[in-house]
Amino acid sequence: xxxxxxxxxxxxxxxxxxxxxxxxxxxxxxxxxxxxxxxxxxxxxxxxxxxxxxxxxxxxxxxxxxxxxxxxxxxxxxxxxxxxxxxxxxxxxxxxxxxxxxxxxxxxxxxxxxxxxxxxxxxxxxxxxxxxxxxxxxxxxxxxxxxxxx
Amino acid sequence: xxxxxxxxxxxxxxxxxxxxxxxxxxxxxxxxxxxxxxxxxxxxxxxxxxxxxxxxxxxxxxxxxxxxxxxxxxxxxxxxxxxxxxxxxxxxxxxxxxxxxxxxxxxxxxxxxxxxxxxxxxxxxxxxxxxxxxxxxxxxxxxxxxxxxxxxxxxxxxxxxxxxxxxxxxxxxxxxxxxxxxxxxxxxxxxxxxxxxxxxxxxxxxxxxxxxxxxx
Numbered sequence: 001x002x003x004x005x006x007x008x009x010x011x012x013x014x015x016x017x018x019x020x021x022x023x024x025x026x027x028x029x030x031x032x033x034x035x036x037x038x039x040x041x042x043x044x045x046x047x048x049x050x051x052x053x054x055x056x057x058x059x060x061x062x063x064x065x066x067x068x069x070x071x072x073x074x075x076x077x078x079x080x081x082x083x084x085x086x087x088x089x090x091x092x093x094x095x096x097x098x099x100x101x102x103x104x105x106x107x108x109x110x111x112x113x114x115x116x117x118x119x120x121x122x123x124x125x126x127x128x129x130x131x132x133x134x135x136x137x138x139x140x141x142x143x144x145x146x147x148x149x150x
Numbered sequence: 151x152x153x154x155x156x157x158x159x160x161x162x163x164x165x166x167x168x169x170x171x172x173x174x175x176x177x178x179x180x181x182x183x184x185x186x187x188x189x190x191x192x193x194x195x196x197x198x199x200x201x202x203x204x205x206x207x208x209x210x211x212x213x214x215x216x217x218x219x220x221x222x223x224x225x226x227x228x229x230x231x232x233x234x235x236x237x238x239x240x241x242x243x244x245x246x247x248x249x250x251x252x253x254x255x256x257x258x259x260x261x262x263x264x265x266x267x268x269x270x271x272x273x274x275x276x277x278x279x280x281x282x283x284x285x286x287x288x289x290x291x292x293x294x295x296x297x298x299x300x301x302x303x304x305x306x307x308x309x310x311x312x313x314x315x316x317x318x319x320x321x322x323x324x325x326x327x328x329x330x331x332x333x334x335x336x337x338x339x340x341x342x343x344x345x346x347x348x349x350x351x352x353x354x355x356x357x358x359x360x361x362x363x364x365x366x
Contacts, residue, residue, distance in 0.1 A: 034237060037230070038277040044233035075234050077347055081306050082235050083327045102238040103348060109233075110323075143237045144244060144282070 022132040025053035026092065030099075031138040033066075033107075033122055036115045043116060044073075045107040045124060045138060046100045051092040058129035059090045059098075066122040068111025075103055084108075089129070116140045186364040190345050190353040193361075197340035203299040205263065205291040208272050213261065213289045218339035222258040222362055225333040227305050229266035229326045230278045236262075239330065240282035242351045247283055249355035255362050257285075258334075264290040265300065265307040266326050303341060305329045334358075336365070 031047035045064075051057055064070045075084045090105060092098045100106050107124070116122065118140055126134045186193070205213040224243060228236035243260050250257040262279050264270035267290045270278075279288030290296070300307060307328040311320050330347035332354070343361070345354055 034233070037237065037281040039274055040230060040278065042231060042233055044237075073234070077330065080329050080331065080346065081308075081327050082330045082347070083310075084232070084234060084325055102234055106234050144241045 022057055022128045022130055022134060025055070026051055026057055026128075026134065028126075028134065028136060031124070031136055032141040033109065033116060033124075033138055034143045035118050035140050036112060037143070038115075041112045041115075042067075042108065042110045043112065044102075045109060046102065047107075047136075047138070048097060048099045048101075049092050050097045051094060054094050056091055056093045059092065059126055060088070060129050061127035062107045063125045063127070064107075064109055064122055066112060066114075066116070067109035068113070069109075070124075071108045071110070072105065073108045074105050077103075118142050184364075187360055188343075188357040190350065191334065191343045191357045191361070192346065193343040194341070197336055197338070197342045198302075200302045200339075200341050201298070203291075204295055205289040205299070206272055207287055207289045208276055213287065215339050217259075218335045218337075220337050221256060222337060222358065223261060223335040224258045224345075224358075225261045225263060225303075225335065226331075227263045227265050227300060227307060227328055229264050229328070230270050230274060231266065232326070232328075235328075235330055237282070239332070239349060240279070240286070242349050242354065243286070243332070244283040245351035246355045246358060247285070249351070250358050250362070253359055255359055258358055258362075260286045262286060262288050263296070263299075264288065265296055265328055266309075267291065267293065267296065269322075303333050304344070305331060305333065334361075 027050040029048045029050065031045070033045035034043045036043050049059070059072065062070050062072050071086045072090060073084055074087045075082055087105070090098060098105070120140045121137045122140065124136045124138050126136070128134070200215070202215050207213045224246070226239055226243065228239070230236070240262060247257045247260060260283065262275070264275055270290055272288075272290065275288030275290060279286045291299075305328070307326055310325040310327055312323065312325075315323055330349070332345040332349065333341065334343040334345070336342040345357075
């Protein structure tokens with residue numbers, strides 16, 4: 001392969017990468033947000049992201065109009081001490097699944113505009129490093145339910 | 151004749167002693183086979199006596215060592231502004247409570263202790279904790295009381311401020327790192343066992359059923 005051809009291939013492959021669509025590559029499932037206990041204005045949302053493509057995707061921001069602040073968080077267990085921290089991004093490697101689930105990654109919704117009740121839905125936007133966004137409507141579920149379903 | 155009789159008596163005594171010894175040994179073997187079986191709990195070799203403590207459940211009601219007497223207690227430390235671990239654990243504890251109750255066994259008393267007394271006022275705890283189970287008790291206390299109790303139980307917690315926030319915002323918005331362990335007190339009010347993360351409701355429920363039945 002001569003250099004010119006190599007560069008051409010490189011050029012087109014990067015072109016292809018830039019055009020890879022999150023909408024086609026990423027499947028979102030099991031998305032829900034926890035109903036709020038009385039008096040609480042914050043809660044957590046969970047979902048599963050499956051990347052069926054040959055390239056990785058990076059989730060870089062989350063947003064919901066239901067909350068004043070929406071952040072991607074991770075709970076880490078450091079020798080028995082549980083630390084919940086904001087994370088700047090989450091990578092979904094090629095042909096892999098990342099699950100946001102209790103005790104791990106979660107979407108934290110702070111300063112909710114109103115209490116979340118079972119049966120409602122809230123909008124949620126996931127922004128990826130590619131510049132694309134996925135907009136979802138996720139159901140409000142009881143916190144008790146996700147334990148029963150384990 | 152007399153001699154034969156006394157010999158017989160000696161033999162009877164020896165046989166009785168042997169039978170008794172064998173019986174003891176067998177008894178011990180049976181007892182051993184009925185040894186307390188647990189999956190998730192770490193039970194201390196000797197239950198630990200803890201020094202007196204005083205928490206508040208409502209403005210009018212204290213929660214002290216006396217409230218541990220006569221029943222098993224599960225205690226968990228957290229804060230109500232915790233969106234992930236605390237609601238998850240309280241839900242697990244609710245499942246444990248219901249599973250034990252369905253078995254016809256007296257369920258343990260469940261106490262959620264807030265290590266964030268600055269924000270978790272008693273009225274807030276009173277509305278938050280029963281959401282998970284109406285029988286659960288929400289408690290908190292003076293910082294020194296909380297610290298002393300937590301230290302004795304090997305529970306850690308630490309307030310984490312966000313340096314990007316203004317001092318005014320920091321008063322309202324901070325995180326609390328905390329242990330995820332569930333502490334078990336026996337009906338004598340002693341620190342009996344601990345459940346470490348990750349928690350699985352069916353395992354904890356089965357352990358509590360076994361523990362309760364074993365000490366009945």
